[in-house]
Amino acid sequence: MNKLQRRKNPNNTNEKKSLKSCEKNENFEEKESLKSFTNQNLLLSLLILFRIINALCTKTYFNPDEYWQSVEVGHYMIYAPRIFQAIFAAIGDLYTYRLARKLFNDPTANWTLFCSIISWFNFFCSIRTLSNSIETVLTIIALYYWPWPTFSNLISWNDRIKMLRVSLSLAAVCCILRPTNAIIWGFLGIHLLWKTKEHLTSIILNTLFITILSILAMTLTDYTFYGEIVFVPMKFLYVNVVQSISLFYGSHPWHWYLSQGIPFITTTLMPFVLKGIYDLINNRHLAHQQSIKTLIWLMAFVIFCYSLLSHKEFRFIYPLLPIMIICAGYCLQDISLKYQKKIRFVVIFLVLTNVPVAYYTNFVHQRGVVDVLNYLRNEAELGKVREIGFLMPCHSTPYYSNLHFNISMFYLSCDPPLNRDQVNYVDEADQFYANPHEFLIKNFHSISSSSEKSIDSKLRKWPNYLVIFEALLNDLTPFLKDSNYKEFSDNVSFDDSLFDPPDNGDLFDSSNDDSSFGIFIPFNNDETT
Template identity: 40%
Template sequence: MMRAPRLLQSVFSAVGDLYLYKLSAVLFGDSVAKWALFSQLSNWFMFYCFSRTLSNSLETVLTLVSLYFWPCMRTSSGKSSCVSRKWGLVLAALACAIRPTSAVTWMYVGGIELFNARDKLKFVFLEVAPIGTLVLGLTCLLDRFMYGTWVLVPLNFLKFNFLSSGGDYYGTHKWHWYFTQGFTVMVFSHIPFCIAGIIYSKQWKFTGLLAWVLGFYSILGHKEFRFVLPVLPIALIFSGYSLAMIEDPSVSSPPHKEKEFSKKHNKYPPKMTAAILFLLATNIPMALYMSLVHQRGPEDVMNHLAKEAFQGKVKSILFLTPCHATPYYSMLHCNLPMQFLDCTPSSEEKGVLDESDRFMTDPVSFMSKFANNSSFPSHIVLFESEEQKLRSSLISFDYREEKRFFNAHFKVDRDLQASVVVYVRIIYSLI
């Protein structure tokens, strides 16, 4: 059961890959579609993030599938006539229900569709309004069931992230971060192919969507790589277009001519081979390192604790780590008390440090106060950088190091968290 959510997300990701191919085929033909899929599968960040159980990953899948159904985003009016715009609306509404910020994407797409629609009133009042109301109503009922009270989550999301800049509490970046660091790192070595694809494909609607989403998110102070994951496949479609042009300069010809060409040419030209090797050589090592090596400590420590808990050796756990730095019950699958440092933003007092920041500022003092006010857990988990400061205190409280797990070779946004350490209280280590 521990792997079930990941397996489910892998199925969703496969659906996303399928619709990336289908969308590319509709826009440019099969020869571009196969290279767009290659670009997606070879991109290190898609490998690293797309199959992770993040809401952004599912949002990306829904975005790809929905874009396929929107007539305004297609080039061929003949094909778009058989496309159900309502399916696109339903999927867009679901994406917004999962991630309200997905509305940024659909404001752009919906605006183009409204501009092109023959019957604008019908589009707004007989399609957008009913579907939006239905999905919003269902999410409100679900939230009512889960929270026990009526909660309008999208409104709270809007108030916290946009009106009060609550996201800034978790860190901010310069306005140009997505353009100079964030998105460029995600696209990585596909960048030159992406730029060439944008120029030669002349698909300005999708180029505009890229610019709109990156520009909008650049206004917000708090920025993360995963926020712009839904538009990364679009950049990779352009990369695929560029690769298809290298393989066949007449890629803009009708689809049936492309197929005839592909049957006659089985070998790739030298430039194509060089491009493929370049992309694989630059992305595969990055994908494997980031997915299998970098910051793997939290998963390793939870796997260890899950095995120990199954054998009855764990009674309670205290995570002295930055909040949400490790998985929780999703990997432990055992009903035992656990506690992690709280980092809930204080809306009442500005400048007041949360529990996590107080610990990071003075671990020794925090641990002393904790010892006076709380009972000791059987296990304590912390990063090496804090463990070095607390080692003497932990020993004085009858703890000993049980196991140490590698985490990272270099620091990211905090001090180097080279390893994750598990301490066990001596009385429990004898069990």
């Protein structure tokens, strides 16, 4: 009877085989998915370890905003902020790898990860407490979850709309941190609407919902801290674009990002970035070429928009570096396939050109301004410090975020000319460097009677510790010779930089003990030219 049934219904056997095959495929996919999940967790753990070591090894100063727009404002609210940022940096490395894997394959993703780790600028900047650093991490994660049109046949619309919500939420945080990040999402949003017209209403409604929710959350947070309703992005645009206050901190030619910015942050990766971009644009056999070309056009559009602004900085284009690294990773994968014997020389070349730069920028360049605060903190622990004066432009060094003592300190103000005539405005730091002697006579008590209490409260009292740059040592030594300030003679070195502007250079410190008024402390630097 069974034989007859099998003969009558031959499809039964095929169906059973098909079911078994599907079960095997499902089990295989589950195992592969679990294996991939485990591998990526292990990879993330290793990346976190690497970036924490990176953070602990960083001893230098990059940009005032690293301190003065983050940890100086809330240094009492969070512990170990750089370690915290190192974890975010590791997540950024992982998602750069994951985006490359999503767009290409495992080998390209591996080369991308290599480029991300070997990049000297990543090593230098990713672990710093800059808004640009966290912006870069959140941007690459958001790009990974972005519902790229070329994946429409592989992922259902329900899943893609979920991805869109995740991506837009991260993008909203980016725009709150850095309003200029909206340029990225404006470009991608218009492209998505153009390519996905059948879901136009759904995209717009989700975008509006997340935008409104983000604005409410941002406004509530700002109200909590400011005590009044402030719309920060509008204030940001008004001050920096309408009032052009950013020009107070320097202006650059239109081509600066092309001629200096991109070459600086990519250095020896740049040839591979350019070759990768060229190959990606011309390779029509790539499954997701349109998505990749969109990323390339995105880079071009952002650089074009940023080039319209006169004030430019390397860190402003940092969010584009992961995309450049993916292009370099694709190029290296292509080289490894076509020139297997030569790829090792490429790897050696990249290591030898990036590691020394990473070492110099993280251990040597502009280190003195950080070391001086570490020294003063140690002095404060011994109870020697009462007041500290920094005769240097504001934000030249970290401040309470490194000192961690409630000690009176001052620096030469360099406030931007808000509601003032920018042409004729001269800040306190510029006044001092124009004529140090005259400035000190006008703004400080008589140095011979500095230990006495003065009736004139407008004049500054000479501090217990005085910190200056080496460039002013020859000018100020005659002025201070009749005081109790003396040159420090301990074996303490505060090296700064080979490439400082004229008003900087090495640091000198003068301090005084309880009985006298100070000791000049030289910050030696044998390398200064």
